[in-house]
Amino acid sequence: MAALRPILPFRPFRRAAVLLAGGTALGLAGLVAGPAILAQIEGERGIAPIASTGDFEVGGIEVNVSGSSAADARAKGWQDAERQAWKKLWETNGMGAGNAPALDPATLDSMVGAVMVEHEEIGPHRYIARLGVRFDRARTGGYLGMRGAVTRSAPLLIIPVVYEGGVASVYETRTPWQRAWAEFHTGESAIDYVRPNGAGPESLLLTEGQLSRRSRAWWRLVLDDFGAADVVMPIARLTREFPGGPIHGTFTARHGPDNRFLGQFEMTAPGDDALPQMLADAVHRLDAIYTQALQRGELAPDSTLTMAPQFDAKQINQILDSLGPVRPRAPDPATPAAAVPGAPGQSAPGTVPAAPAVAAHTVTVQVATPEGTSLDAGLSAVRGVSGVQAVATASVAVGGTSVLRVTYAGELETLAAALRGQGWRVTVGANALSIRK
Known part of the structure; x- marks a missing residue:
């Protein structure tokens, strides 16, 4: 009979196994930290917008014709x-239904810049297709009474958000909603859309969470990066009855950093094959909502997003009028003639010798920003100091220290004293300040 071997308790080895697993995990984390960060911005996620001109584009034209050959059928189609x-x-274009002037094929063909094939089926003697036609604006505008200039909006950054399956997406993945806006021909719209590519760091900067931000400092950074004056957010909510079945869409037009509601409508696609066409039609309807808002004056850029100081000319004139005219002071008889205003070598009566101008220079200001509101407070404090000509954000680090580039006409100590007077704790360095509350 074989001797029984003692069974060792398992508990002492459990701690060692946990420590070994923890050490291995830390080592693997150190190895994959770099690639993991890069993976957040790599991959196939960007869709480049099409080049937009002022041409007119009409899509979704269905044709079904026959011919003596495949080429003849296609030409007729x-x-x-x-x-x-x-x-x-x-x-x-509001010219009336059913009364379009009849144009001969040669004239009509000269007005067409391109024919886009959306879908086609070619047989020996049959051509079935869905096509798009692009008309040249210079040759077509005269027939439509569009000889003058078209009023367009300010540059508006577009953030297309789609909710599908309980998940919100903008540029994290390639979505059909992003593709619909990338393929939209913006040249014929009165809205000057700024359409991001969606690749690289743009997928991290423009997310669904950006819609709930109210900080003007954050929005200034984003809009300045894309060269836009304001923002519009077309939102699509897609729900499916069952896989492969009808798709219901609710589309909402919103505008501005306050996420203001402009309009909403619903559409339904019978299946996945009809989804791209439904989204394309939804884009045109949303563009019409934005255009109507522009005509009503509701799409003007938010004044709080403008970094330039705002002056009330009427209030300035009222203050100057209350002071009254400036009268020259009578000379004192005891004053030497050389000091009398108007004497040779002296200034004209009523003038004050100009103080020597202080050259403006750039100062670096570091602001402790444990939260987003701290950056707003720091920007407001620096802009409120007399002599500050411009403030630009060099870097933003919520939870750390943000850096500002300040153009200031004055001494560094004077700027530091002014900030201390506002309740900030200021540390002076070499052409730099560090402030915190």
């Missing part, structure tokens, strides 16, 4: 698409 697109363009 394209001619039929041009005629249908011309009638649709005439109606959509």
